[in-house]
Each structure stands twice: as C-alpha cells, then as structure tokens.
Amino acid sequence: MLESDRSVKSVSRQEEYADASLDFSISQKRGRICVEINMKFAFKSIVAAAAFVAVGAASATPYAGTWSVVAGTGSLTFSPAALNALSSSGSNVITAGTVNSVLPGAGAVNSAKYTKLTGNVALTFDSAVISGDTLTSLKASNSVVNIRRSILDENDVVTAQFNVYMANFNVNLSNSTIFADLYSDTGANSVLKSYGNRAIFTATLPGVVGGTLGKIEVTSVTPTAANGTASGSLNGNLSMNTATADIVLAGLGLETTGDIANLVKSANWGATNATGTFTAPPIPEPSTYVLMGLGLVGVAAAARRRAA
Numbered sequence: 001m002l003e004s005d006r007s008v009k010s011v012s013r014q015e016e017y018a019d020a021s022l023d024f025s026i027s028q029k030r031g032r033i034c035v036e037i038n039m040k041f042a043f044k045s046i047v048a049a050a051a052f053v054a055v056g057a058a059s060a061t062p063y064a065g066t067w068s069v070v071a072g073t074g075s076l077t078f079s080p081a082a083l084n085a086l087s088s089s090g091s092n093v094i095t096a097g098t099v100n101s102v103l104p105g106a107g108a109v110n111s112a113k114y115t116k117l118t119g120n121v122a123l124t125f126d127s128a129v130i131s132g133d134t135l136t137s138l139k140a141s142n143s144v145v146n147i148r149r150s151i152l153d154e155n156d157v158v159t160a161q162f163n164v165y166m167a168n169f170n171v172n173l174s175n176s177t178i179f180a181d182l183y184s185d186t187g188a189n190s191v192l193k194s195y196g197n198r199a200i201f202t203a204t205l206p207g208v209v210g211g212t213l214g215k216i217e218v219t220s221v222t223p224t225a226a227n228g229t230a231s232g233s234l235n236g237n238l239s240m241n242t243a244t245a246d247i248v249l250a251g252l253g254l255e256t257t258g259d260i261a262n263l264v265k266s267a268n269w270g271a272t273n274a275t276g277t278f279t280a281p282p283i284p285e286p287s288t289y290v291l292m293g294l295g296l297v298g299v300a301a302a303a304r305r306r307a308a
C-alpha cells in the first residue's frame with residue numbers, strides 16, 4: 001500500500017514536471033515571439049525615420065541663402081533738355097578714366113563712362129540691396145560724373161573753374177530714386193566740399209517698368225549654387241531734387257533762381273535702367289532642419305525600444 005502511494009505520487013510529480021516544462025516552453029516561445037515582434041517594429045521604425053530624414057533633406061529649397069551680385073550694368077541717359085540747360089550755363093559733363101585725385105577712392109578705375117554723342121552714362125554695379133527675391137537697389141562704387149563749368153577770358157584762357165562731382169551712384173528701384181555722394185570744388189588747390197549722400201534724381205512716377213520688374217528670376221540651379229537675374233527701369237521722367245539742384249547750381253557758381261536755374265530744376269534729366277545677375281548658395285530652409293531633427297529623434301527612440 002505504501003509503495004502504491006509512492007508510485008501514484010511519482011506519477012503525479014512527473015505530470016507536474018511535464019506541465020511545468022510545457023508552461024516554461026510556451027513562455028519562452030512567447031518571449032521569442034515578443035522579442036521578434038519588437039525587433040521587427042524597431043527595424044521598421046528605423047527605416048521609416050531614415051526615409052523621413054531623406055525626404056526632408058531632398059525637399060530643401062535650393063536657393064534659400066542670401067543672393068549676392070555676380071555682375072550688374074545700367075545707364076543714366078541725360079536728355080537733350082538737361083544737356084541744353086547745362087550748356088547754357090557754360091557747363092558740360094565729364095567722366096575721367098579714374099576717380100579724381102581730390103575724391104575718396106582716388107586713382108581707382110571709374111565705373112562710370114559718359115558718351116557725349118548719346119548723353120549716356122554707362123554704370124557698372126558691384127553691390128546690391130536685396131529683400132527676399134526682390135532687388136531693392138544696385139550700387140556702382142567708384143563711379144564719378146563730373147559737371148564742370150569753366151569761365152574763359154577773351155583769349156579763351158580759363159580764369160575760373162567750378163566742379164560738381166556725383167560719386168558712387170546707387171539706383172534705388174524701390175523708391176524710384178538715384179542717390180550719389182555729392183561734392184564740389186573750385187579747381188586746383190581748392191577745398192573739396194562734401195554734401196553727403198543725397199537724392200539726385202527721382203522718377204516722376206513711382207514703380208519699376210520693363211525687364212523682370214526688379215524681381216530676381218532663377219535661371220539655373222547647380223549642386224553648389226542657384227543663379228538668377230533681375231532688371232528694371234525707373235518709371236516716368238527723371239527730375240533733379242530741388243535741394244540737390246540748389247547745391248549743384250551754387251557749386252557751379254550760378255544763381256539758384258533765374259532762367260538757368262529754372263531750366264536745371266524743370267528739365268527732364270532723362271532715363272535710367274539697371275540689370276543684375278546674382279548667385280545664392282543652396283542653403284536648406286529652416287523647416288528642413290526641423291524635419292531632419294524629427295527624423296533623428298525617431299531613430300533614437302527606435303534604438304531605445306530595441307535595446308529594451
């Protein structure tokens with residue numbers, strides 16, 4: 001009877017061991033299934049995050065950087081009315097090959113060139129002010145236009161000379177005005193007077209006409225840069241600013257009232273236009289960095305889940 005009880009107990013224990021082994025095996029399998037599922041989920045998360053980063057990088061605007069000037073040209077064409085007003089006072093327009101010795105930047109190549117036959121002053125621009133993709137202004141450093149009045153005696157010998165210098169022309173398309181540094185002197189060994197940077201000419205109508213209306217239009221995009229062009233002309237006739245006209249007249253040794261003064265102040269001084277080519281580095285927009293950052297966060301989170 002005792003041995004029979006022991007036999008029954010032994011069978012019961014074996015069954016318990018078998019049950020325990022079965023439970024342990026199932027637990028292990030479940031554990032493996034759970035681990036495999038987690039690993040697969042983590043792998044998919046990494047792939048998705050990597051794709052997210054790649055898409056974010058590929059969607060970057062290729063010309064999100066700041067535009068800079070490659071080259072720029074323009075012209076200021078004096079009208080016959082303006083040239084006649086100057087001629088009636090014994091004055092004419094001159095552009096030397098280099099910046100005058102009395103002016104800042106003396107000896108530099110003059111980036112303005114006057115052609116008497118056409119009344120055209122050609123300008124070479126070297127810098128610009130740009131707002132977004134809109135060209136605000138173009139500046140021609142070391143550009144000098146000299147208006148000179150000479151007084152002659154009966155033998156055509158110069159007895160007195162008056163000079164007005166307009167330097168560093170800045171064609172501002174946003175407010176339809178041409179600015180320049182204004183100076184005057186009375187010939188050799190005289191004291192140079194500076195009047196600062198002043199509005200010289202203003203278009204009678206606001207706005208920009210022709211070309212791209214001052215908007216930079218992208219012409220090509222390469223892996224290293226975006227390229228664009230912008231152009232425009234000031235609208236309407238050019239009139240000389242009244243305060244500037246008084247300085248010019250006085251600098252030429254003329255009265256600021258009277259017939260000649262009225263001609264200078266009322267004349268249509270002509271027309272102007274400006275063209276520029278520009279380049280910008282392919283800098284991604286800030287939103288691209290945000291997308292890339294979120295993608296990297298996703299990668300890190302997936303890695304932590306896999307480690308757990």
